[in-house]
Amino acid sequence: MGIYRAYKFRLYPKEKQRILIHKTFGCSRFVYNYYLNYQKENGVQKSFNLCKDLKELEDDYEYLKEVDSCALRCSIFDLEDGFNNFFAKRSGYPNFKSKFSRQSYRTSLIRSTYKGKEYSNIEVDLLTRFIKLPKLGKVKIRGYRDKERIEGKIINATISKDATNKYYVSVLVEEDILIEKVTPTSIVGIDLGIKDLVVTSDGIKYGNDKVLMKYEKRLKRLQRKLSRQVKGSKNYLKTKEKIARIHTKIKNYRKHYLNNIANEIVDEHDIIVTESLKVADMFKDKKKAFNKSLSDACVSTLRSLIEWKCKIKGKFYYKINTYYPSSQVCSSCGYKNSKLKDLSIREYDCPKCGTHNDRDINASLNILLEGLKLHYNLASVF
Numbered sequence: 366m367g368i369y370r371a372y373k374f375r376l377y378p379k380e381k382q383r384i385l386i387h388k389t390f391g392c393s394r395f396v397y398n399y400y401l402n403y404q405k406e407n408g409v410q411k412s413f414n415l416c417k418d419l420k421e422l423e424d425d426y427e428y429l430k431e432v433d434s435c436a437l438r439c440s441i442f443d444l445e446d447g448f449n450n451f452f453a454k455r456s457g458y459p460n461f462k463s464k465f466s467r468q469s470y471r472t473s474l475i476r477s478t479y480k481g482k483e484y485s486n487i488e489v490d491l492l493t494r495f496i497k498l499p500k501l502g503k504v505k506i507r508g509y510r511d512k513e514r515i516e517g518k519i520i521n522a523t524i525s526k527d528a529t530n531k532y533y534v535s536v537l538v539e540e541d542i543l544i545e546k547v548t549p550t551s552i553v554g555i556d557l558g559i560k561d562l563v564v565t566s567d568g569i570k571y572g573n574d575k576v577l578m579k580y581e582k583r584l585k586r587l588q589r590k591l592s593r594q595v596k597g598s599k600n601y602l603k604t605k606e607k608i609a610r611i612h613t614k615i616k617n618y619r620k621h622y623l624n625n626i627a628n629e630i631v632d633e634h635d636i637i638v639t640e641s642l643k644v645a646d647m648f649k650d651k652k653k654a655f656n657k658s659l660s661d662a663c664v665s666t667l668r669s670l671i672e673w674k675c676k677i678k679g680k681f682y683y684k685i686n687t688y689y690p691s692s693q694v695c696s697s698c699g700y701k702n703s704k705l706k707d708l709s710i711r712e713y714d715c716p717k718c719g720t721h722n723d724r725d726i727n728a729s730l731n732i733l734l735e736g737l738k739l740h741y742n743l744a745s746v747f
């Protein structure tokens with residue numbers, strides 16, 4: 366089975382390389398914006414046609430020829446993804462990129478043969494700690510000390526700069542590995558939510574992390590501050606930089622935190638079941654709207670982390686659709702209790718069978734039951 370894995374290295378470009386990286390950021394952005402505007406006026410077109418047009422654009426804007434042409438084509442593909450996501454209603458209409466958006470460009474692997482020898486434009490050498498990148502040549506990297514080489518086929522590389530002026534390269538690799546499915550001996554249902562990020566059918570709860578909440582609060586405060594400051598002033602730019610730093614902190618911390626949770630769950634269980642979408646009722650609570658975006662991002666990341674870890678560890682992962690809120694059905698007897706629409710009821714005794722239920726654990730038990738049916742092809746109760 367082919368699985369994708371990304372290796373992210375810290376990148377140490379020399380002055381000349383740094384200048385070229387910045388030029389490539391700018392040119393990729395220019396191409397992206399140019400064709401976004403072009404398609405706004407002329408309708409959406411196949412990226413194949415735009416890539417052909419790019420050749421002419423390069424003649425009009427000579428400086429485009431200085432940078433990696435593959436990166437420019439990647440901009441066109443990214444834009445096409447943006448439009449595809451928009452048409453599939455997964456995201457809004459593509460936006461123009463500004464100097465203040467994320468600074469990055471992607472370039473993909475091209476192989477060539479010369480005099481019987483094979484060459485590729487991206488190569489990673491972990492022994493000498495260098496990466497070969499198109500136009501840039503060899504750039505020093507750091508990371509993955511314990512590895513001697515990267516297994517698998519390199520697909521592409523993304524070069525980026527963060528708010529604190531550090532450079533990175535993320536190398537996407539396709540590995541062909543043989544994974545044997547485990548014989549399941551344990552199953553867990555997982556309720557993903559707002560009050561607690563994760564509640565498992567074993568009764569384990571993972572809260573929304575305190576540190577993360579603290580960062581979010583600080584971020585909100587700085588954003589308010591920014592809105593009161595004079596655009597472009599010295600203090601405005603200072604606040605803006607602080608905001609960017611916090612964004613990076615939040616991103617890194619969240620990744621680390623969610624990874625730990627996903628590891629714990631996948632290591633301990635063989636069949637893992639979550640809901641595919643959260644039933645809308647839980648978002649009606651206005652007080653909790655503050656945390657909604659935070660928790661939304663965590664929930665979807667966590668779901669994909671669990672899915673990916675299950676895949677590479679040969680475990681089973683199911684996403685179930687619950688058309689009926691899983692927290693309103695008693696996991697013991699199946700009685701549907703509409704009084705539980707009131708989200709303030711956290712614990713209750715089932716009026717039919719008398720079982721004492723914790724709202725979220727009960728929900729995760731229902732999710733487990735649904736997953737069990739999926740795994741063994743039984744009929745649904747919902």
Ligand SMILES: [Zn+2]
Nearest residue numbers: 695698715718
């Ligand atoms: Zn009951």
